[in-house]
Amino acid sequence: MRTQVAIIGAGPSGLLLGQLLHKAGIDNIIIERQSGDYVLGRIRAGILEQITVDLLAEAGVGERVKTDGTVHHSIELVFSGKRHAIDVHGLTGGKVVTAYGQTEVTRDLMDARSAAGLPTVYSAANVTVNDFDTDHPVVRYEKDGQTHEVTCDFIAGCDGFHGVCRASVPEGAITEYEKVYPFGWLGVLADVPPVSTHAIVYANSERGFGLCSMRSLTRSRYYVQCPIDDKVEAWSDDRFWDELRRRLDPDMAERMVTGPSIEKSIAPLRSFVAEPMRFGRLFLAGDAAHIVPPTGAKGLNLAASDVKYLSSAFIDHYIEKSSAGIDNYSQQALARVWRAERFSWWLTSLMHQFPDTAGFGQKVQEAELDYLVNSEALSRSLAENYVGLPLDFDVGLPLDFGRR
Structure with a gap:
């Protein structure tokens, strides 16, 4: 088979890239x-x-997020047993975030790709990316007992942290930066109304971090910080709800609606960046190139901005006959990645219990949080990062790049 762009990975980043390229x-x-x-x-x-x-x-897949997503104009911080609202909408000149589950984003993109009759190969075994340091890259995979070969102009590695694309880069051509955090998040998904429908709630307490989020007006996603070696089996639903309540302010804890979990898991937290994000005709995007702790809600959004830069680069190449987008992709994407990494690290450090947090460390966190909620400048900085920095901030590249 011959195509222009072979995309490895059918998560949101790969599906979104495929849809944007199809539109072009x-x-x-x-x-x-x-x-x-x-x-x-x-x-x-x-x-x-x-x-x-x-x-x-x-x-072309924005209808359901518009009708079914829930717009948030603020976020709420809980510390010292009290809750404080940050007016994200007001502090950023009207910007907001929208609660809409990644599963729904994936479903929308899958449905659009299927409706357009675009080729997608699922359950492909032994995928390899080859010759991306030449003008004729090749992707090989096995399906139904047969080996298949795809020749292409470019390969987009959207296959996640454990994918084949980054692993195929020659040793010495890539630099990896990583920070592993000494705790995890125990997450519960439940069909109960969210305790807050207008804001995500971040809680700092001496017992550890807690977070109240939502997928819809009838489905909630809640988290508590837990030891990295904890087992899901040790956390009954009752234990989880009791622990989360202890980390919230009394009013919110009292009105929280609880119910049986429909999914429960423990996720480790890490920060990770691979540089560069281009190797000849192989480009990395999303989790294949970077991981952020979920505290700042940046993972899916960073993947989307990578895809915007990369789709613009391919459009420049094929439509405008320009190599500027391709040549600048890694630098442009990494500038936004590192700003998001900084924000996610800062918020994680501020809100969680670390081994040395008890006592003095806890008091310093509470003092910084108090300063944050009472300083318009610091609140604005939090809000600007939370809603997402612009795609086209200056990193020494042409002003029109990234706006396509």
Whole structure:
């Protein structure tokens, strides 16, 4: 088979890239090692920056997020037993975030790709990316007992942290930066109304971090910080709800509606960046290139901004006959990645219990949080980062790049 862009990975980043390229008339195929049902069943983030919402609309899949998503104008911080609202909308000149589950984003993109009859290969085994340091890259995979070969102009590695694309880069050509946090998040998904329908709630307490989020007006996603070696089996639903209440302010704890969990898991927290994000005709995007702790809700949104830069680069190449986008992709994407990494690290450090937090450390966190909620400048900085930094901030590149 011959195509222009071979996309490895059918998560949101790969599907969104495929849809944007299709809209621009650029041929592409998506190759995914898991089944479609598996991809659709993954429970992930659910807070979308306005940039991500706009990209979904640009890709022609923005209707459901507009009708079913819940717009948040603020976030709430709990510390010292009290809750404080940060007016994100007011502090950023009207910007907001939208609660809409990654599963729903994936479903919308899958449905659009299927309706357009675009080629997607699920359950592809032994995927390899080859010759990306030449002008004729090749992707090989096995399906139904046969080996298949796709020749292409470019390969987009949207296959996640454990994918084949980054692992195929020659040793010495890539630099990896990583910080592993000494705790995890125990997350529960439940069909109960969210304790707050207008804001995500971040809680700092001597017992550890807690977070109250939502997927819809009838489905909630809640988290508590837990030891990294904890086992899900040790956490009954009753234990989870009791622990979460202890980390919230009394009013919120009292009115929280609880119920049986429909999904429960423990996720480790890490920060990770691979540099660069381009190797010849192989480009990395999303979790294949970077991981952020979920505290700042940046993972899916960073993947979307990568895809925006990369789709613009391919459009420049094929439509405008320019190499500027391709040549600048890694620098442009990494500038936004590192700003999001900084924000996610800062918020994680501020809100969580670390081994040395008890006593003095806890008091310093509470003092900084008190300063944050009472300083318009610091509140604005939090709000600006939370809603998402612009795509086209200056990193020494042409002003029109990234705006396409």
